[in-house]
Amino acid sequence: MSYCVNCGVELDATASVCPLCQTPVCNPRCPVNREAPLPFPGNRQEVAPVSRKELALVLTTLMAAASASCGVMNLFFFFPSVAWSAYVTGALAMVWVWGILPLFMPKLAPYKRFVADLLATAAYVAIIAATVNGWQWYVQLALPIIALAGIIFGGYGIFIWNKHSLLSGSIAFIGCCAVFLLLLELLLDLWIHEAYQPGWSVVTCGVCVSLMLPLLVIRWRPALREEVRKRFHL
Secondary structure (H helix, E strand, O other), X not given: OEEOOOOOOEEOOOOOEOOOOOOEOOOOOOOOXXXXXXXXXXXXXXXXXXXXXXXXXXXXXXXXXXXXXXXXXXXXXXXXXXXXXXHHHHXXXXXHHHHHHHXXXXXXXXXXXXXXXXXXXXXXXXXXXXXXXXXXXXXXXXXXXXXXXXXXXXXXXXXXXXXXXXHHHHHHHHHHHHHHHHHXXXXXXXXXXXXXXXXXXHHHHHHHHHHHHHHHHHHXXXXXXXXXXXXXXX
């Protein structure tokens, strides 16, 4: 066993130079073993990148197999009177649109992906409505909530697309969440009580405002903003 005379690192028997400081190894009592295999690869190689389409195909196959298995079990073995496999299939289809479709179509425009995500969500909720005979709440409540989320967070996506700073994006996101929660409670109250009764959304909106105010102060004060960027490496 040898040690580097310069940095003291332990040397392998095959090392002719120190792997840390490149100092030549010279130990008459322990000559370099040039026949033993090296403890690390001798040639530098790069790992081949994984094909996104192949990965998407494998994940699609797994999800399709899981959906088919649940359908068979639902039909012949477990609770055939309840169409629970439809929930699994719908959820897997929605996740496929959210996460697998971009792998198949990486050049798809962001707004098209966002519309596809909304449609997938609406379709999954429609499956739930169909199994429980709830088309009334689907049309009068679920679809307006999905449309509301699409409008608000779609606008946020357009704002981010214009390459605003991380600080401005954070302020906009918190504001979008506050507006969405206020309108969400409005829709729920109109559906359940047929009258707007502000409650929990006002509290969450107050929390959002309390988070936005210090961020706005930082945003409007260039010196303070620059100091925050240095402190947090933004």
